[in-house]
Amino acid sequence: MKRKITVTFVFCLAAIFVAVFSMLGCQSAPVSETAETAVSETTAEETIPAEADETTQAEEKVTLRYTSLRTEDVDAINRINAEFTKAYPNIEIKFEPIKNTEYDAALKTSLETKTGADIVMLRSFDGGRQIYDSGYLLELNDLIPNMSSDFTPNSLRAWSTDDGKIYGLPYFGSIDAVWYNKAIFAEYNLSEPETWDEFLSICQTLKDNGETVFAHGTKDTWVLTETLYCDLGPNFYGGEESRLSLINKEIKFTDQRFIDAFDKLAELIPYFPKGYEGIDYVTMQQMFLNEQAAMWIGGSWELGMIAESGIDAGWFAPPVENKGDTTHYAFYADLALGINKDTQYKDACVKYLQWVATAEHASLLANELPGMYPPLTVEYKIDNELAQKIIDITRMDNVKVTGQLMWEKLSSQEPSGNSLLDEVSQKFFNKKMTSNEAVEYVQKGLDTWYFK
Amino acid sequence: MNLSKIEKNSFKKFRWYILWFLLPALIIYTVFMILPLFNSMRMSFYTGPGIVPKEFIGFGNYIKLFTQFPFNIRLSNALLNNIKLFIMVMFFQNLIGFFFAILITRKIKGTKFFRTLFFIPTALSVIVVGFIFSLILNPVWGIFDRLLEFIGFGAYITPWLGNPKTALVAIALVVAWHNIGIPVVFFTAAIDGISEDVLEAARIDGVSLSGEVRHIIFPLLKPTIGIVSILTFVGNFSEFEIVYSMTGISGSPEFATDIFGSLFYRTTFGTTMNVVSDVGLGAAIATIMFMIILIGVLFFLRIFKREV
Amino acid sequence: MNRNKDLKNYKHDLNYLNHSSSGRLRSNTGYVFTYIILIIQSLVIIYPIFLTITTSLKTNRQIFKNPFGMPTDFNLGNYIKLFEKANYVKYFLNSLIVSVSAILIILIVSSLASYALSKYKFFGNKFLSLYFLAGLMIPIRLGTINIMQIFQTMHLYNNLLSLIIIYSAMGIPAGILIFSGFMKEIPDELNDSGRVDGCSEFGIFRKIIVPLLGPAIVVVAVYNLIPIWNDFWFPMVLINNENLMTVPLATAKLFGQYETDYGIIFALLTSAAVPPMVLFITLSKYFVKGLTAGAVKG
Structure with a gap:
């Protein structure tokens, strides 16, 4: 059917051009301007497929x-x-x-x-x-x-x-955790935190001294899911075990642990930069790379850029609730x-x-x-x-590796778990939604097809 | 008349040459503009993977769009945002454009210069404009916030494109910046077309400027207003690039800038991580867009034609 | 006649005197007020463009340190980087091939059709005119899904020809509107004289009508050039080969690629913005004519 249209069209077009330019004019018509333009046009057209096939020649x-x-x-x-x-x-x-x-x-x-x-x-x-x-x-x-x-x-x-x-x-x-600017940390005598409370007190110190604590924004939603909720969150929602339980439908996303993770992460909002709702990923990169922010919750894949910019950056694993807790470290295919x-x-x-x-x-x-x-x-x-250090953490005692929460099975249909989590994360970190509403919204979406 | 004779004679046999004159335009226009439109509508009754969905499901896609969470929310949200955008652009672009047209058509020096100048942004590609303004409005590096600080309005700074309350307004203003030349050109042409005598007479009668605008210019410009409204309406309801280049295809922040164009794109092609593409559903959205545009155009044609 | 004119001028002067102090526009305050508003608006229009151009001449360090300042020296480094890293000339040529070819097709087919529609009476003339005009109100992108399917079956995906065809279809309605408006002004006697000389209908079109179309051709070409040159949607949907990208598509792609280097980004945006702007300033007269062709008809 389509082919027929195509053939008809090509045929008609050819016929038209032939017809127009052969029947044109009185017998003694001079070399016609339109014919000339038509020639240049066909040559232009002919050259194009040749260009397209360049690589296959x-x-x-x-x-x-x-x-x-x-x-x-x-x-x-x-x-x-x-x-x-x-x-x-x-x-x-x-x-x-x-x-x-x-x-x-x-x-x-x-x-x-x-x-x-x-x-x-x-x-x-x-x-x-x-x-x-x-x-x-x-x-x-x-x-x-x-x-x-x-x-x-x-x-x-x-x-x-x-x-x-x-x-x-x-x-x-890739591995997700936290980048920090060593020079800024040294200025205030700060060291890599182990627990969440230490983490927060570092943030407070930096803020009190007028530094921008995090290069972080909520304009690009994937950042919130991939490098915030699934990066610092696993320590609070129970890492890989909970991820698998969710996939196996043993628990729902409305489970308390997922709410807790949101609530913990909310404690970081006061340390986000001014106007963070309008900051996209590229601006985050620029902020950290231009040494305008002390920390960047992000992925190991930025190491190349960081090295190129020449800043002295360090890396620490997601802080845990209490000293000695298992660190859930996001290392994922x-x-x-x-x-x-x-x-x-x-x-x-x-x-x-x-x-x-x-x-x-x-x-x-x-x-x-x-x-x-x-x-x-x-x-x-x-x-x-540093690249070696980042990967070595995966082999340390008391560290368990986990993956992205919503990538496996939970995103094979619309509304996908990943896009739902993106959506609520933005509303949550922009303070438009409570943690309860957020998990309920995601569950409502997943209920339409996964938990059916 | 010679001509009528020829016309009469030729009624007897079919005048093939007319067909040859018409055919090239007719074929290209029909095959690549009109038929695709209707074939795309047909696709809205199908579902399945890939570019050509094959499984017929009747109104299934529409039922999904109108009733199923979260598609129903997305659809009504896009409609609402499109309406908001239209109203704001009507104000920022067309009303203000009308105002400028009146100023430009006064007998002042340099009207020609201003006419060209107002039109320059329109020559730029939408995405270039969008990118430029997204950089200007960037909360960390952007010039705009520093400008506000400089003139003492620093307290009002907000992440313009990250705040759901301001993002769409910012986009409407950029659209207006880009396209203000269009209403200005239309209105100046129409005002220039008003007979000088009419205006002269009014001035002699001592009609004030506002009276002149209200009682003479405005009524005579109604058809032009209709055209500008239709152009704006059609443009806004099929807009995509400005949102793409300023806030991205997922209608960030919080879907406050998600309009039909971006919803159509996302649904049809799929986007970032794991979002499934669904051509049939996209076709249904395109059909709804077409219906809205059709109704809108007919509506504007009606109100502006009737009163002329 | 002359006296009439004088009278009018006199009236005008009188009018001017009468109202010179009443706060109307022809008064001094009115003048000043008008100019202030127009100049403010001009600044609003010019400044973002000016900023883009000047920023493209700065180094990255200058951009972040002193965003308002003028570039300290005329630094073309960003452009050199841009043209080294990206095949910008190629993109430009692609845009040129597409626009020129599409406009030629539009000119040929819509002038032919307009001739038939405006010079012959035949069954369905009115309907066909409306059928073509409807295209002015329909955004062609609503048919994107089927357009993709068509080009897939035609194996024209990733081929500039697909863009040329689509833009031709897109430009035909406006072409026909402008051409028929113009042709209706040409007196029928000219055609008849051609017939008397024994020319065929095509002969009349070519020998008598086409030479008169000069201004209309420029209007149609310029009017279509800007939307075709600037279109982003169809290249985005139909082209993914780097060698075939048009300027707007390449701009979006390179914007993503060099996002962290503002210098290159501004050089990129300037390169994309300046050519259509220069072209437009030179040809704006014709564009405006094309745009208002619709308005006159209502």
Whole structure:
């Protein structure tokens, strides 16, 4: 039906142009102006498909398009990929990242319309799963033999089906906690806090001295879920255990522990900067990187930027309620790489992913982008001391690792747990909602499909 | 008359050339503008993954939009915000534009300069405008807050785009800044079109300026007012870019700037982490937008036509 | 005649004298008041643009330290960085290809259709005119979903041709409105003389009508240029290949990419803003004519 319309249209258009310009004018018509413009127009049109196909022309040398949501990594990823091209001179990788807020839309449409990149970045759990379920991705089990042995089971779980089909090669995991500016802490003789009360007293000291305590804002909602509630919250809602109980429907989100977590986090609001409701993530970055704020509740993935800016930053794990409590530390599978099923260069893509699955690449990535941790079970070298320290915390006694609360299963449909939590977090931290209302709202949304 | 003779003669045989004149425009316009509109409406009765939803569900998408939490809240919220935006833009842009048009059409020096100047922002891309103002209104680095402090209004500073009470107002003001040239051009053209004698006569009769505006300019400008209102209405109810570039596609803060355009985008394409895309549901939203625009346009046509 | 004019001038002067002190606009206070308001508004309009341009010439440090100040020296570093990192010329060319092609199509097809609609009486003429005019009121983006489906089946996704086609469809209603208004002013006697000379209908259109269309062509072209050049929605939906991005799409993309570097951001915004602005200032006369073409008709 559609094809018919297309064919009719192309035919008609061609017929029209021929008709118009051949029948035009009296017999002795001079070279017509319109005919000239028509010529230049057709040439313009002809050149376009050629441009579009630019990448698919060369036979021997292959250029793979690699799309990602990490726009800030262009230079680093290009350097890493240059190493790959050194080893495989016939394969070049073109890195085409898209801003993270639009990435999912762009990825889905491009795959659907067969214009997708060859290698695509996948979000963990339901985000990536949606792409796989739509049939856009190759299964990797047989293509990358060392995957099930060399990657942590936790990370593989984020990109595999219940019956063990793996569609994403875990690329890196992230850790959330708190960054602080060492110079500002030193000025007031402050040290890394262990308990929540110590944390609050640091905040108070900083505030009393006129410092901006946190580089934090509520304009971008994902920040509140990903790097606030699921970062400092787990110590109060019971970390991984509670996360799994929620997924298994043993508890509801209206459980007291989730309310408590909100209430605890509310104690930080007085230390947010003036006008925090209007501060977006980029402004948060700029504030911390320009040493305008003492602390930044955020993710390890910013280490690269922090290192580049040259400020002396430290990192401490989420403070616990009482000394000696278990620290619930958010270390979670973040992004993976998948292969577009419609790629023309399957072999080249497989070669690239096989290379990404090596410790050599892991080491390259961890050094180019410190703070991102390829979830390999094999040892790899991290040069950056702070990056090493951040990952070492996961191996300490009395530390339990947890993931993002709403990413697994709870976000496979609308209204997704993640978007609901985003929504109430913004209202809660803008003081428009109480913790009770917040959890009830999320539960109400989840009730429509998950807890049905 | 020669012409009528030809016309009469040609009634006998079908004049193919007329068709050839019309066909190119007719085909492009129909195939790529009118048919997509109706086909998109058809999609609103389907559901399923991907760009072409295949499972017919009748009014299922509409039922979901109108009754199911949280879709119903989002829809009514978008409608409300769109109406608010429209009213504010009518005021900030069109009423003030009308006012400026009257000033510009006075016999003063430099009218031509002002006419061009007022129109310059309109030449800019909406997203460029949105980005510029989001930087200007940034609560940490933005110029605007410092300007307020400088002139002694520091106490009134609020995170303009982060406060649900002010965000939509800020957006309406930026829309007005961007588009004020349009009403100014329309109204100045219309005022210029009013016969000088009419105004002259009124002035001789000693009619005051406000009287002149109320009794002469305003009634004669009614059709123009109608057109400007329709343009504003259609523009606002299909607006997307300004929200995209100033507060993002999720209608931040707290959905206070979520309008039909952003709701349509989010629903159709899906957005950040784990938000599922649903083309059928998006098509239903587009259909509702179309209906609202249609009703609005007919409404304005009616009131402004009748009284002319 | 002359005397009449004199009388009018005299009346005008009298009028001027009569009201010069009554607080109306022609009085001094009225003048001053009008100018103050117009100048304030001019500042409101100019300042954000001025700020964007001057900020783009500052270093990042200057921007944060002294946001109001003028750039201390003429520093093009941000532009150099921008053009090194992004293929801006390419984006510009893409926008140019799309706009020029679409406008050519609009000019050709809508002038042809307008000729038929304004010069021939035939069954359905009135209906067709209304059918085309309806397009002025319909935002084409409401059909986005099906437009995507169509281009998917045509394999024109990620192809500038898709944008050219869509913008052509989008511009046809305004093109027809402006052209038919113009053509109705052309006396029918001209056509008839062509017929007498034995020209075909197309011959009349080409040899007699087209040469007269000059001003209308400029109006249609300029009127369509600005929305086409500035459109963000369709590139966003239909293009994801970096090589095919138009300026607004690239602006949004690069804005995300260099968000933390204000210098580059302002250079980017200036680069996106200045060309249409310059073009507009040069051609504003025609744009205004196109815009008000609708108003005259009601």
